[in-house]
Amino acid sequence: MASAVTDSNNDLERVREISKMANEYGSEFVNKFYTTLDNKRHELGKYYADDAKIIWNGNEIDIQNRQNFQVELADCTHSIECFDVHPIFNDFNQTGHYMILVSVSGSVKYKGHEPKLFYQNFILKAIETKWKIASDCYRFAE
Amino acid sequence: ENGYKPFSLSFQSHCKLKCLDQNVFDLIVNFLQQYFNCYDSNREELLAAYHKSALFSLSLNVNSQASFSNQKFGSYFKDSRNQIYVTGNEKLFKLLHSGNLDIVSFLSKMPKTEHDSSSFKLDSCFFLPNMISFSITGLLKEGEPDQKNRPLRSFQRVFVCVPTQTGQMSIVNEQYTISNPSKSQTKGKIEATTSEPMVPEVAPIDPVLAQISDP
Numbered sequence: 001m002a003s004a005v006t007d008s009n010n011d012l013e014r015v016r017e018i019s020k021m022a023n024e025y026g027s028e029f030v031n032k033f034y035t036t037l038d039n040k041r042h043e044l045g046k047y048y049a050d051d052a053k054i055i056w057n058g059n060e061i062d063i064q065n066r067q068n069f070q071v072e073l074a075d076c077t078h079s080i081e082c083f084d085v086h087p088i089f090n091d092f093n094q095t096g097h098y099m100i101l102v103s104v105s106g107s108v109k110y111k112g113h114e115p116k117l118f119y120q121n122f123i124l125k126a127i128e129t130k131w132k133i134a135s136d137c138y139r140f141a142e
Numbered sequence: 143e144n145g146y147k148p149f150s151l152s153f154q155s156h157c158k159l160k161c162l163d164q165n166v167f168d169l170i171v172n173f174l175q176q177y178f179n180c181y182d183s184n185r186e187e188l189l190a191a192y193h194k195s196a197l198f199s200l201s202l203n204v205n206s207q208a209s210f211s212n213q214k215f216g217s218y219f220k221d222s223r224n225q226i227y228v229t230g231n232e233k234l235f236k237l238l239h240s241g242n243l244d245i246v247s248f249l250s251k252m253p254k255t256e257h258d259s260s261s262f263k264l265d266s267c268f269f270l271p272n273m274i275s276f277s278i279t280g281l282l283k284e285g286e287p288d289q290k291n292r293p294l295r296s297f298q299r300v301f302v303c304v305p306t307q308t309g310q311m312s313i314v315n316e317q318y319t320i321s322n323p324s325k326s327q328t329k330g331k332i333e334a335t336t337s338e339p340m341v342p343e344v345a346p347i348d349p350v351l352a353q354i355s356d357p
Contacts, residue, residue, distance in 0.1 A: 015197075015240055020231045027225055055265045058157040082203035082224045084317050086238070089195070092304050092314045093273050101275070103201070103300045103317040107208035117208035117324040119298035121277050121317070123268050135268035139279045141208075141296045142326040 018087045022100045025131055026085030029124065030104060034078045041071050049125060049132040056138045074110055078118075081106040088123070100124040100131065108140075117141040151175050156264040167266055170276050173303075173311050174264065178257050185250045192242035193304065193312045199223040199238050200252075200318045209322035213293035216284075218252055245316075256283045256292075261327075267300075274311075275302045281327060296323040 029047075036043050045067060048054075054061040061069050088099040102122040107115040123135040151171050158167045173191075180187045192198070202215055202222035215222075222228070223237035239245045261281040268275045277300040285292040302315035 011195075012240075015238075016231075016235050019197075019235060019238055023225065023231070023234055053159055053268050055157050055159075055267060058155055058263060058265065060157060060159055079207060080226065081206050082201050082226060082319060082321070084199055084201040084223050084225055084319070086197050086199065086315050086317060088273070088302055088315055091195070092193075092302070093270055095270065101300065101302060101315050101317060103277075103298060103319055105201075105203040105206070105298060105319045105321055107206050114325060115206075115208040117203075117206055117296060117321060117327075119277075119279050119319065121267065121275075121298070121300040123275060123302075135275065137265045137267040137277055139263060139265070139277075139298070141279055141298075141321070141324050 015087075018089070018098055019085075022087040022098070023085045025124070026100050026102050027083070029100075029122075029131065030080060030083050030102065034080055037070075038077050041073075042067070044070055047133050048136070049127060049134050052133050053135045053137075055136070057140060076108050076110045078108045079106050079115075080104060095125065097126045099126075099134070150259055151178075151262060151264070155262075157266065159266050159269070162266050162269060166269070166274065169311065170266060170274070171264070174276075174278065178259070181249070182255055182257055185246060185252075188249065189242050189246045191311075191313055192245050192316075193314045194242050195240070196242055196245060196312075196314050196316070197238060197240055198245040198248070198313075198316045198318070200248075200320070201225075203319060203321035206321050206324075208324050209296075210325040210328040211294065211322045213295075213322055215320070216253055221248070253284045254286055256287065258282065273302060273304050273314075275300065275315075277301070281323060294323050294328065296321045296327055 033047060052063050054066060082105040084103050086101045088101050090096060090098050093099050104120045106118060108118050109115045118140050120138045122133055124131045125134040151174055177191060200221050201224040204215060221237065223234065228234060239248050258281045263279050264276060266276045277298060279298045282295050282297060283292040284295055298319045300317045301313055303311040303313050306312045
């Protein structure tokens, strides 16, 4: 009985501690990623894992074509209006480390167009000492 | 007859990752079909859909520059975990729902919904041998079916699932974002019903984009 209570307390503490770490990195990621996306697209490569899955408005972009695709996208400016971060526990992903789930919503402005509502979600995984994008999924809400 | 339109995900704009097995994708579609049927009619039944250690949170994009309408959010406004506005570990932790009981009890208190399955766009985002994630964007009407002026909302739901021993899927993470819809979404629902079919807003002209068609 005593050990069950201890376990569940540990669980709660563990959730608290891991979510705190995930929030800290997740918010740093959101700030940096969109600054790079809007201003320095040729540097986006450093955020992606070599086998990342990328979906843009319903189209899968092969990781080999990522750079061309992103650099050639029309210039735009993202305003991040909403985001949230969770850890995905190792018990579930079974990779030996927790992952980070990020969802974002905001508006994106293309030259000569009204701002568009967009949603995006990411899964980040730890590779050696760095967090990298394992999954990036983007949609205009239209 | 419960007043809800038949809910069907079968003809929508989906993106299946090329290397994802079609059977697994069909499983996701079936899962979501059941999930949203329950969500619109009897949310208590969703208890079985969530893992006992699942994490869930709601975040509201309240005043998007791209939103066309400015409908107020109800009492659930205070439950938003949007980290642009909510900071501090204690507060963030309080707004993170943990475990299927907590999650379903929270969802049951949210306003009634009617999802428009014709607006759904499903993406299978990522998978590992023992885990899969997918996301849905779309539109819903909020409030009781007989209520006048039910607000139209735009949403994204991101799910991470693991398989159960019986071959079902169990949600281990969910992030639910709600916004007021964009101009083109509002147009589609209000003006297009009266006359011509909706013409989608012109996407930015770009050589790369021009080659890509909606699936």
